[in-house]
Amino acid sequence: MPSVLMAELQAFESPVKEPWPDDVEMYVTHEVEQILLPESSSCLAVQAFFRMCGLRYKLQMRINAESMSPSGKIPFIRCGKAVVSELDPIVSFVAHRGISLTTELSDVEKSDMRAYMSLVYNVLGNAEQHLMWCDRVTFLEVTYPRFTSAFPRPLGGILCYLRQRKMRKKLRVIDWESKDLEKVYSEIDNCCRVLSERLGSQKYFFGNKPTELDALVFGHLFSLLTTHLPDSRLSAVVHTYDNLVELCSTVENEFFQRIEGSVSLK
């Protein structure tokens, strides 16, 4: 869930007219052996946003990145003395420095964009959490070994169980826990259809220039497409929407491959 409060808070402060510092660091957990699908989506989204803005950052992988984060969620960035986590607060933090992808959008478009972003958070975000923590097969084959890899035994098992309990409780409150796999896939399918209709034949959601919505959609869909899960139907669902797959490859080609030293997404 995005924390709206942080974003609001920063909007009240006066803007800073300083150049973007060179030493901005982005902290994530280990991508190869540790990170889970929902976190991987958020990290990719924030990275895509930074690259779309043309901002320099250094990716730092830490086992304890989640505990280091002020909100307990990754990714978070360190810029001077400030630490900011998650996409929305980071977008406002960057906007506060006078850098934004949405300056050319009208107010209606901006609120449209917010609506679509919240759709992605609420459907794709929750669906990913559901798969990780509520689907038994995925939990045992993917979530458990990846989550526990970061901790010594028997601590990993305890923490994994606690996290599962917490996530299931969270999903129960918003009525996602009891959904079966079919229902989850159909939710994802619906969300993708709506996004696909909005995108149409455009390059990005709002014309020729990317916005944070593109970053967010890229983060989620790219993770869904590339993550190997026991049930491969997930990527099959996304693959049925050609223009969304096209968007993912456009973002990947434009922003992730031409920058030197970038993380390989292949």
Added chain:
Amino acid sequence: MGVVHAKSKTPGDEIIETRILDTSSLKARVDRIHVQGLQRTKDDFVQAAVAPLMEVTEMNNLFLTVNEVRNTLGQLACFKSVAVGIDVSGTTPDGVEVWFYVEELKRHRGGFKAQGGNNEGSCGIGFDSVNFKGRGEKASFSYEYGTRKTASFALDVSKPLVDLGCSKLAASAFSTNSISPSSLFRLTSRGLSLGLDLFPFWDVQHRVSWDGCWRDLNCMSIDTPFSVREEAGHSLKSGLRYSVSKDSRDSKMLPTEGTLWRLSSEASGFGGDVGFLQHGFDYQANFRVLGNLVGQVGLSGNVQYQTPWQTSMSLKAPQICDRCFMGGPLDVRGFRINGAGPHADAAALGASTKLAYGAHIYFPMPGISHYGFSDSFRFHAFATAGHIGELQEKPNFEELRHTLRQNLRASCGIGMVLRLGDMARLELNYALPMIWQNGDQRQRGFQLGIGVDYL
């Protein structure tokens, strides 16, 4: 011991005869031992405690042994009081009978307490069960809740091993939640601990223990500096600790004579993901200088490092909650709590090595008799100093001297000390920091401190 003044009295209270008896040549044989007042305490348990008496052959030795046994019975923590009587038995020529009159402690006790500390106030409940199976077993449970939403509980079980002198076996399960305002982190520790206390000879206490502890370190606020933030997260530490100490002081908090020394070593990394070695020592000597003037010198040091084996197992080095800190109203005075040593912004980062010295002269309030309140109250003048920093690998003498000089902190001052029932110590001092380093959090002027450990 050795001379007995015996008086025989008539009903009219008139002293008829006073004899001085030399006991050094007298033989004695304990024919019978009575222990009165036992209710739930098991016989074999008390028998083991009084067994040394059966081997006594001389009168002098008898008195000493009776006293020892009485202390042993007292230390079993089963009895409220232990009184002794000795009488001739009349059955054998040198036979004596020894009587112990004991009063057992109540089986269950419960209590409620409220306390205030440096960081927060807390209130809690406690429940004790003493000698519940009749062999000195003790179980206690306590729960505390603090004003800063810190909750802790502890469950302790201990059992004296009478066959091994005053040895004690103890186990505990605990969960504590604490905050460190000087380093801006919040720590939750949950764990198990097993310990064995041994007193084999010369009143030297040996303690072997194992602790397994799950620590969850969190940043206290958004202002927590990044170097502390980097250490946030879960860790599991499993460590074996051995300590040996001897305490011959006449009081723990305001001694006038005697010395304390303590050596301790800890090795962690057998299980868990934190591994390092830690060695520490404490020394304190007290002596009368002149009349009521008491001098005290104290020395304490600590060093932590990782062995190549621990490094090769990629175990974590000491974390911020393990490291050494210095400074405070009962430590190197004239600095804030943990205020001497490396800092990031205003947060203390701690270091791997420290060495601290302290010297005090205590004197009582003039014009007040030696007893009562003045017994727990002293003025003192002190000088404290210490080094804290990272030790280089394999330092040579020149380098060591350089490192020590670079990290020197010193202060002096005068103040008042109040002993709180020999459990804690309250000090109000006027302290002047004399030598400090960049980044130290000094506190010149009045400092109030309360605590158990002091330098």
